[in-house]
Amino acid sequence: MPSQVQKVSASTDTVHAHTFPVDERMRVYAHVFEAIGQPLIVTDLTGSIVYWNGSAATVFGKRRDEMVGRSVMAVADGDEWRLKITHVLEEVGQRGQWNGELMVQRSDGVQASAVVNARLWHHERDQDAIVILVTGINRQKRSESYTGRRVIRRRRRNADLPRRFKRRLSGVRRANRWLRREIAEYRRNEQELRFQAKLLATVSQAVLATDTSGVITYWSPSAERMFGWSAAEMIGAIGFYLVAGLPDLELIGAMRAAIGAGKPWEGEFMLRRRDGTVFPAYAAISPIFDEQNRRIGAVGVVSDITERKRDQQALADANVRLQAANADLQLSHDLLHTIVDNLDDGLALIDSQRVIQVVNRQFARLLEMPPEHLPGASCDDVCPVVAPIVARTLSGGVKSFERVSHAHPSGEVITLDVYGIPLRDASGAQRVVLRLVDVTERLQLEAIMRQNERLAASGRLAAAVAHEINTPLQSIQNYLYLLRSSSIEQSTAFLDLASSEITRVSTLLHRLLDLHRPGDRSIELIDSNAIIERVVLLLGSALRGCSIRVEQELAPDLPRFLGQRDALMQVLLNLLLNAIDAMPCGGALRITTRRALETIDQSARWCVQIIVADNGPGIAFDLQERIFDPFFTTKPHGSGLGLAVSRQLVEQHGGSLRVQSTPGNGATFIVSLPVAEDA
Numbered sequence: 045m046p047s048q049v050q051k052v053s054a055s056t057d058t059v060h061a062h063t064f065p066v067d068e069r070m071r072v073y074a075h076v077f078e079a080i081g082q083p084l085i086v087t088d089l090t091g092s093i094v095y096w097n098g099s100a101a102t103v104f105g106k107r108r109d110e111m112v113g114r115s116v117m118a119v120a121d122g123d124e125w126r127l128k129i130t131h132v133l134e135e136v137g138q139r140g141q142w143n144g145e146l147m148v149q150r151s152d153g154v155q156a157s158a159v160v161n162a163r164l165w166h167h168e169r170d171q172d173a174i175v176i177l178v179t180g181i182n183r184q185k186r187s188e189s190y191t192g193r194r195v196i197r198r199r200r201r202n203a204d205l206p207r208r209f210k211r212r213l214s215g216v217r218r219a220n221r222w223l224r225r226e227i228a229e230y231r232r233n234e235q236e237l238r239f240q241a242k243l244l245a246t247v248s249q250a251v252l253a254t255d256t257s258g259v260i261t262y263w264s265p266s267a268e269r270m271f272g273w274s275a276a277e278m279i280g281a282i283g284f285y286l287v288a289g290l291p292d293l294e295l296i297g298a299m300r301a302a303i304g305a306g307k308p309w310e311g312e313f314m315l316r317r318r319d320g321t322v323f324p325a326y327a328a329i330s331p332i333f334d335e336q337n338r339r340i341g342a343v344g345v346v347s348d349i350t351e352r353k354r355d356q357q358a359l360a361d362a363n364v365r366l367q368a369a370n371a372d373l374q375l376s377h378d379l380l381h382t383i384v385d386n387l388d389d390g391l392a393l394i395d396s397q398r399v400i401q402v403v404n405r406q407f408a409r410l411l412e413m414p415p416e417h418l419p420g421a422s423c424d425d426v427c428p429v430v431a432p433i434v435a436r437t438l439s440g441g442v443k444s445f446e447r448v449s450h451a452h453p454s455g456e457v458i459t460l461d462v463y464g465i466p467l468r469d470a471s472g473a474q475r476v477v478l479r480l481v482d483v484t485e486r487l488q489l490e491a492i493m494r495q496n497e498r499l500a501a502s503g504r505l506a507a508a509v510a511h512e513i514n515t516p517l518q519s520i521q522n523y524l525y526l527l528r529s530s531s532i533e534q535s536t537a538f539l540d541l542a543s544s545e546i547t548r549v550s551t552l553l554h555r556l557l558d559l560h561r562p563g564d565r566s567i568e569l570i571d572s573n574a575i576i577e578r579v580v581l582l583l584g585s586a587l588r589g590c591s592i593r594v595e596q597e598l599a600p601d602l603p604r605f606l607g608q609r610d611a612l613m614q615v616l617l618n619l620l621l622n623a624i625d626a627m628p629c630g631g632a633l634r635i636t637t638r639r640a641l642e643t644i645d646q647s648a649r650w651c652v653q654i655i656v657a658d659n660g661p662g663i664a665f666d667l668q669e670r671i672f673d674p675f676f677t678t679k680p681h682g683s684g685l686g687l688a689v690s691r692q693l694v695e696q697h698g699g700s701l702r703v704q705s706t707p708g709n710g711a712t713f714i715v716s717l718p719v720a721e722d723a
């Protein structure tokens with residue numbers, strides 16, 4: 045048997061390798077079959093020779109390549125052989141074996157008798173074969189004229205024939221047993237080869253083999269699929285030039301050099317299919333050696349890496365996008381960090397255990413602490429001033445606010461507005477964002493502004509007072525001048541006029557005193573509804589005189605509060621008198637009281653509200669704040685002090701006085717007076 049298998053399989057998964065190297069064991073079998081020194085012929089059931097060993101070639105003088113594929117009839121000339129071998133094949137077909145002597149024709153033309161052992165070999169299902177082992181070939185006498193000595197010798201030998209036959213037979217049996225074992229081994233190997241062939245047919249990689257000159261000797265089914273060239277087209281061709289896509293001479297040179305040096309090589313190529321399309325491929329190429337370690341070719345495994353390349357490209361693109369996104373993110377992060385760190389407000393994130401997680405620079409600065417000491421510390425320990433609001437925000441889960449004073453170690457005291465903002469993270473854990481606003485400077489500025497305002501107001505007031513007093517004084521001066529040259533009756537009239545001017549000055553001064561004499565009234569529990577009823581009673585005739593209809597909607601459960609009764613009466617009198625002035629020809633006056641929640645100094649407070657609404661002409665928008673200025677009046681004889689004094693009195697109670705009016709649609713004055721929480 046040669047070192048290359050003629051036909052690996054006859055099934056559908058035929059490997060198209062007509063000369064495919066076999067494995068080591070197969071080589072051993074080949075040696076054994078050769079070494080037995082007896083002709084060994086294997087045929088299929090029709091007698092077609094599938095195997096012909098070296099001894100058969102020597103004995104019968106016919107080469108293996110001549111005989112494989114031919115009928116066993118062709119082993120010897122003549123009808124006798126043909127008849128007998130036909131009989132042998134029939135016997136083996138029916139009984140499984142045939143043993144006996146046959147006359148065969150040797151290579152030197154001599155007819156010789158031979159012991160023939162033929163056996164059916166269940167080589168594989170539907171693949172039975174007949175193994176014919178020829179032993180003991182003897183020279184046969186050519187004619188009847190052989191010498192008597194030969195006849196005697198022959199007779200002697202014939203007498204010895206049973207013994208010799210027995211010996212040979214036992215030899216043949218031994219050989220048969222050995223053959224069976226070898227055949228079993230051969231079958232296993234063949235199955236293995238079939239399996240490998242199947243594997244090669246199944247794998248997606250193309251497998252191909254070349255001889256040393258680059259001629260394709262094997263072309264797997266997957267290579268057919270990958271390149272579109274069939275094995276029949278490729279085997280025998282210099283395949284590389286058919287499949288090289290964009291030949292990279294340097295790469296090809298490197299590959300040739302490696303294979304030439306007997307080393308494996310791997311790398312990436314651009315390869316071409318039969319239809320001309322080019323694709324990227326990865327090839328691993330290894331040299332093949334024969335038993336004498338001579339390089340007889342190379343085997344290559346080629347993978348189509350189009351998908352991999354596409355994936356690599358997609359990955360690279362995604363990477364680029366990711367890097368860009370990362371850079372953006374980093375930029376946003378840095379930006380945010382810079383903004384947060386440079387805010388004027390202090391910011392801190394505090395967890396549910398009141399442990400500080402993150403702070404910005406300003407937070408640490410406001411508390412005069414090194415920023416690195418804050419994260420991880422308990423806010424109760426490091427900033428007790430904010431601890432209550434943190435606790436309140438965590439427990440209530442709502443925004444909270446507190447204004448606190450904080451003494452720095454340096455002794456400086458600052459005022460902080462502390463805002464606690466609840467923050468629930470994705471896991472549901474409650475945290476607090478703490479915002480510290482240093483309002484020290486703002487409060488100082490506000491105080492200065494208020495002072496300035498007061499000074500400005502005093503200036504305006506002084507100017508206004510001077511003007512207000514100057515007018516009646518000039519009148520008095522005029523009347524006194526006229527007195528000198530007037531009759532008694534005229535003098536009386538002038539004195540009356542001067543007296544009324546003096547009364548006007550006195551009233552004015554009283555009002556001024558009201559404005560600047562806040563503390564001389566006694567404090568008592570005030571029932572707003574009772575005061576309203578009293579004032580409405582006092583002004584009853586004036587209201588009726590002007591045909592003003594009064595509607596009262598007074599809340600029965602109105603809380604009482606501590607205040608100055610007279611002051612509040614004066615406020616209501618001013619508001620009602622103004623309403624009467626605003627509706628000289630009649631109208632409706634609605635007085636409402638109610639309990640309401642109002643925001644005073646940024647915190648919600650319960651208040652008693654007294655709402656006085658008329659349906660007079662209302663107040664122009666641009667005058668709505670000015671009407672509270674002292675001496676602002678639109679009335680010919682008004683003092684302009686009623687609302688200024690009223691606002692002052694209400695503010696002394698911690699409340700507010702404001703107006704709402706749509707010009708042409710009446711005016712509504714709202715007095716809000718805070719009440720104690722438990723009122």
Ligand code: ADP
Nearest residue numbers: 622623626671677678679682683684685686687
């Ligand atoms: P006086 O009543 O002496 O003018 P006030 O301070 O009481 O001083 O009022 C200032 C100005 O506010 C009034 O002159 C008037 O123009 C305006 N005003 C006050 N109340 C009303 C009202 N109910 N309707 C329209 N205007 C009003």
